Amino acid sequence: MELQKLIQVLDAPVVTGNPQAEITGIQSDSRRIEPGFLFVAVRGTAVDGHTYIAGALEKGAVAVVCEEIPQGLNDKCIFVVVKDSAEALGKLLSAWYGNPSDKLVLVGVTGTNGKTTIATLLYQMFRKLGHKAGLISTVCNYVDGEAIPTEHTTPDPITLHALIARMVEAGCEYAFMEVSSHSIDQKRISGLSFNGGIFTNLTRDHLDYHKTVENYLKAKKKFFDDLPATAFALTNLDDKSGMVMLQNTAAKKLTYSLRTLADFKGKILESHFDGTELLINNREVSVHFVGRFNAYNLLAVYGAAITLGKTPEEVLVVLSTLHSVSGRFETIRSPKGYTAIVDYAHTPDALTNVLNGIHEVLDGNGRVITVVGCGGNRDKGKRPMMAREAVRLSDQVILTSDNPRFEEPDAIIQDMVAGLTSADMEKTLCITDREQAIKAAVKLAQKGDVILIAGKGHEDYQEVKGVKHHFDDREIVRNLFANQQA
Template identity: 55%
Template structure:
């Protein structure tokens, strides 16, 4: 049995009412999961406030309540603990509840607007190839050694994070690579975790619906590096103008990487094709199956982390050449009619621009580039007109369609996208509300050697409309459509 006072170690407590020597079974922040002798942490959220469910938690058997605001009436036999931040308290308690599992492995956090999933996933694969037992906490999946678990958030809640890390301890995992989102940092989900390294990829326009301003978004990312210990290292992309800012006040050892400016780790792109990249890293040439300038940065970050963690240079270069692209990240398929379809998670203006510029750099100009793109509902609306104009300006044809409208009117989202298109690009755009029909239209418009980019959803295998998730996989749909069209055309020969 676990004693309440033991999991309160390092929690910033304002006041205690009751007995902390009591035994507890579990810690929950969802009142629906509370049962006899559990602790309920009343976490204030953006939509729901846990303080409104304290009574329900106690009725379900909670023996202790952690809260920022005490209820008007305190019930005998229940321990109430007042804290400054319930988010912070939950994270520290979660770590203590699972015996501080992050201390028993090497935990590497990756943050930034774009590239988090690719960098973390490639590091997981590289270290696995090197013979280490590895773990992964990412947007796409959670891996405990070889065991796969579904991912629900880029950065899970503290109980889930520490539960997975504890499972990794039991499985003998030595290295864990973790995506760290701005939401996760802001809600202190990573508090109490001991990182040996932090990686910064880049910072561009995203999540302003949550953070309200770019400065606030940037400052939250910086907090992750501020909290790294002097024993950790911070690896920063200094080609990004915000890179140096991330290092200010950080106590961690500072390491840099770049393609354009002076840095500790440098790379040069020698060849950039649809079949891959030829890079020069530390005066060694290495061929990668990944595509595009943005992946040159991702690969360089992976290389730098591996070297900093003690792997041999030649060994790392060999493994880099063997790594495959991450699902939904510049994932491509070439049909029998020689049409190239690319599916990418690009859901920010900068990510979309990077992908389109990469395609335009590689293609000869004789092929058409048809882009299918939408913007998610209940998310940062300010990027909608920007993304639409980028798609229209950098494509031969841009088809605007639904992404995950969630609870918003999809037609309204599309109108906000259309409003951003400059007049000279009007004749290059189409708007088709139904995503499947939009992809079908792109396939029908495409001729031999043309390129179709389907952006925004990447690895996601669903589309969320009015709170309901329906099966929808961009890559699966475009592959089936192109294959069926090819068979149909052969039948008419």
Template identity: 55%
Template sequence: MKVLKDILYRVSLQSTVGNMENGLVDIAFDSRKVRKGSAFVAIPGTQVDGHDFIAKAIEKGAGIIVCETLPKDIKEGVTYVQVQSSSKALGIMAANFYGNPSKQMKVVAVTGTNGKTTTVTLLHQLFQDMGYTSGLLSTVENKINEEVIPSTHTTPDSLSVQRLLAQMLEAGCTHCFMEASSHAIVQERIAGLNLTGAVFTNISHDHLDYHKTFEEYIKAKKKLFDELSKDAFALVNIDDKRGKVMVQNTKATIQYFGLKTAADFKAKILSNTLEGLELDINGKLIWFRMIGAFNAYNIMAVLGTALLLGEDEEEVLKSLSGIKGARGRFDRISIAGITAIVDYAHTPDALENVLKTINEVRTGGEQLTTIVGCGGDRDKTKRPVMAKIAVTESDKAILTSDNPRTENPQEILKDMEEGVGPSDLRKTLTIVDRREAIKTACMLSKKGDIILIAGKGHETYQEINGVKHHFDDAEVVTEFLTQLNQN
């Protein structure tokens, strides 16, 4: 059993009531998970306020309450700890409870609008390939070495983060590579972490349903670098116009990567085809299995990180050249002479990058059909923008459902259709059913043509009215292309 005063080490306390020598068996921020001997942390949320469940937590056996506002009814025998930020306190308490595993490993966090998943996945694969044992926390999956642990959030809650890091450490992991979403940074889900370094990929229009303004979104990303220690490194994309903004107040050692501007880690694209990329890196000509300028940036972020972690450049490049990348990120499926590309692109910037990449590597005679949707209960302003990019950069565009969640799919598609100009109506179809949309694209394609299925990537479900139904873009397009091949 842990002692409360030890678990509160480095937590900013405002007041306490009761015995600080009390023991605790675990920490919970969900009252349904409280048991006898738990410490309950009351967190104000966007939907519910944990302070409303303090009485319930005590009834279930919580002997310690950590909160921002002390309840009027102080129960005898219960210890109350008032803190400025319950979210931040939870992260620090979780780190102390699990023995501060991040202090015994090299932990690197990657943030940015696009490229987070690919960058951390490449880093995990690279370090495994070079003989290390490493952990991964990503949108697609969490991994301890090669053991897969299902992922439900881009960045797990702070309790889960520390628990997973402790499990990684126990399994012998020396490194962990994790995504740091803007939500997670603002919600203090990475509080209590001792980061070896942080990486900024890029920033563009996303998550304004949560952050409200682009400035707040930028501030959320920047917070990661503001809180780095002087012993850490900050690796930033210098070609992004907000790259330098990210590191304005950081105490960390600043390094840059890029393709266009002078940087500590710089590459030049020599060849970009549907088969892969050839880059010139410090006079070395290296072939990579990934495609597109956006992946060239991801590669340079990975190379820079590995070198800042003390690895040998030649060994890193050798391993990196053989790695494919993350599932659902520019996944190519070729059947019956038709190439289908499944990609997670769900922001205007990501969609434009993928389409520009495809158009750069096309020979000119193929037809490019793009299938795209927008998620429900999310930022509505990007819907017409996404549709406009799809119809402008493709020969045909099919607007369809993504994850409508609790919204009417027809209303989402109406929002998207506002981005389609009169001259593009003739090459645009609207098909609500995503399966039918993919089937239609396959039927409209012939040998040599390209189909881009954007928005869901690695996801194996479609969320409709709060229910997740099995749906895998790669699975569905493979089924229809195989049928075409047999006919």
């Protein structure tokens, strides 16, 4: 594609050199530059792409998009100077792929908890309703029925636009994606045209990156601020930040709630470990999900599907057939009459939600044994909070390792212990080895009890010193239960 045609999507760029140059690809990683490519120098959180411009040109880049031209480079180089190269990258990629997000219905889900469940259930629902659909999520990306492994909640812009282009090529009519606060702040979603946005909730998370809850909230809110008038914005009315998300959006404003009047109103009628009886807009439905937090997730799914033109009857029928996402309140039964639940809960609020969901079903019958850790090189402030919530809502707690990354697991556990009193420690064990911690919980459990193994959910690895070692909570539990007798 000709450079001049490509940069028409940018806001008043300053061009030095020949704008008629032919571009054969776009890249923001100088190591992946090939002859004929356009290199976009993005200022990241760890590195500044501007420092790699010379290297990109040496590898054959014919043009560079940047915020300032480095001194001492060849005058024959083609430079396109913009105010924000991260924003420009998304717009250029969208144009390069023929604006794929304009050719399907794209719905983004953002918030602290529930993103994966809501996006995945919408993807599953629309496929069950006979549509081709795509999914971009923490667990796995899908182009209709084709699974594509994922490493981030929201991929980098190049992967993201290529993925949506593949969806369009495969005939997908809809795409549902998790939108992380990082991706909003880093403008990874620049150039995408959203038809709708869903807000789940906002609690403490990612403060290692955002530094303050206010910055975290602003990042989420920006997603809704940028939605066009043709889109919809569906928010959780029961969350204290729910209406904040709608303050400045031009999109159609919609709400869902379990507590008060809303466009999509729900009520829990009955709970058990096999599912929940729900009332949604005065219609009853039985679902294979447990806990208030999942009731909120299902309300969001219902609301989005109705807003996208589906009838209440067909949506409720499909809702009744859907099952939990991998590693989200995933239930494994022991032959000895107790239950293990594996869940991704890795924030204080998510842990509280899952434990409350367990208590809603137990109703005082049976103990709760919680195995939990915290990830390394992440927000340290939530570690004592996680421990306190676990102890408050459990009969026995085992603090263990999660993904220590480049920190020492014992040091992370001590950060968690710092949030506990001497009385709390009387029902708390510290077992650094995660497999041994799970084994200890299984030995402690009796008929009618529930073991919650929190933090890793669908993950099948443990990250230690930059290396991912195979480790799957569900696999460990199933192997332990396989050797039991009733």
